[in-house]
Amino acid sequence: MSNDPFLIEALRNAVKNDPENVSLRLHLTQVLLGADLAAEAIEHTTFVLARQPDHLDALKLAFESATAIGDSLKAASYRNLYEAIGLRRAQSMFDASGVAEAADPSPTKSDAETADVEDASEDEGPVRLEAVGTRGGELFDAERPTITLADVAGMELVKRRLNLAFLGPLRHPDISKAYRKSLRGGLLLYGPPGCGKTYIARALAGEIGAKFLAVGYTDVVDMYLGESERRMHELFENARRSRPCVVFIDEMDAFGRKRSLTRDHAGRTLVNQLLSELDNVQADNEGLFLMAASNHPWDIDEALRRPGRIDRAVLVLPPDASARAAIIRFRFEGRPTQGIDVEDLARRTEGFSGADLAHVCESAVEFAIEDSLTTGRTRPVAQSDVLRALKEVKPSTRPWFETAKNYALYANEGGAYDDLLEYLRSKRML
Structure with missing residues (x-):
């Protein structure tokens, strides 16, 4: 795949001029992946999936992009949804053509399980694919984070804003009570991709001693009518049972896309369900804190940003110098290195996201491995390897x-x- 910067820029401009052209956007995504710009590529797949959640090509590219940036959980979600939709379409094709499978005199365990599902659902409508491991248990499990904001290197400006917008009232409930200030509401973390919004949200939950429940777009959205809304309701019900709990919704611009921009009915009803959960007068949302992340906050429905909902926002910028130095040290921890000037590298990488820095470090390690394989002797990663990587990796x-x-x-x-x-x-x- 070409990584010609002129081609990439031309495709970016073409997509900007025709944003609803799915084929063109996915072609740009493929080119970006070939140029090791996965953090930008996944933005385009998210854009497409917000409009067409069952677009197989977009799901495949989303899986590849998430894998490339090292987000294994998101990659697994995209893969599972891709396989489920592909299986359903294949089955529909066979049903429509009248093609039947050859009879097997010795049915396997999977055959028996399929028969059980068919018998149980004979009078209950179409069979629904169910993710392995969810039967009889919670679809969304809350965790208790072990990290706090003290574990987030640098980013003092973000921490200060979080203290003013969120932590201050929580740490002084007596003051909030005196002013009859409810602790309900939500906080939006927005900024460029790969800058640690999920990590900050998890650290914030650890800071207040709350459980943490994180979901992505593919964890909730389902191909069956009404299933996405049911999952959204189950998410909030589980969070209410786990209070105090921080619910973190990644890709909020996909979940809560402006209804004026959403053509399909499913997208509109999902936004309505989310609004219903935030305003639910029949359920107590006290002690339930919603945090959302978005790379495109301007695409979020205005109704979600009203007071009492996601009414506060904090800009999460690329890591500052101290954060970049900490990321570089962490990436080389436990690996053979020699003569690496972390402070110099931190100065050289202004504007790089955390994902960009991880890519630089991994590329430097690959250069050292390549040299070791050629000479037959293991050598440590050197400053020259990192500088070489910096010539190839640009800020995303x-x-x-x-x-x-x-x-x-x-x-x-x-x-x-x-x-x-x-x-x-x-x-x-x-």
Whole structure:
């Protein structure tokens, strides 16, 4: 696959001019994957899946993108959904053509299980595919994080904003009670991909001693009518039973896409269900904290951003110098290294996301392995390996800032993107 920067830029401009052209967007995704720009590629697959959750090509590319950036949980979710939809379509094709499977005189265990499902559902409508391991248990399991914000290196500005917007009222419930301030509501973490929004959310849950329940788009969205809404309801019911609990919804722009931009009925009903859960007068949401992450906050339905819902937002920027140094140290921990100047590398990598830094470090290790295989002697990873990797890996955050700049300048209603504008001015990007 070509990694010609001129071709990539031309495709980006073409997609910008025709954003609803799915074929063109997926072609750009393939080119980005071939150029090791998986963090940007997964944004385009998310865009397509928000409109067509059963698009097999988009699911396949989403799986490849998630695998490339090292998000194994998300990759597994995309793979499972891809296999389930593919199996269902294949079965429908056989049913329509009248093709029957050859009889097997010695049925296997899977045959018996299939027969049980068919017998049980004979009078209950179509059979639904069920993920292995969910029967008889919780579909969404809450965990108790062992990390806190102290484990998040650098990013002091983000921590300060989290303290002002979220942690302050929680740490002083007496003050909140005196002012009759409810602890309900939600917080949106937005910014370029690969900058640690999920890690920060998990650390925030650990900071307040709450359980943590994280879900992605493919964990909730299902191909069957009404199933996505049922899963969304089950998610919140499980969280209410686990209070205090932080519910973290990744890819909120896919879950809660503006209904004016959503053509299919399923997307609209999912947004309505999410609104219903946030406003549910029959359920007590006290002690339930919603955190969401998005790379495209401008695509989120305005109703979700109203007071009492996801009414606060914090910009999560690329790691600062101290955070970059910590990430580099962590990536080389336990590996043979010699003469690596971490502080120098941190200065050279301004604007890199955490995923970009991980890619740089892995590329440097691969160079050392390649040399070791050639010489037959193991040698440590050197500064020269990392500098070589830096020549090949460029920051993946730049396209995001180019897009975000337009929204910050022309759609900054109520000062929603003031923090972003301040950052863009400080970096002379305006």
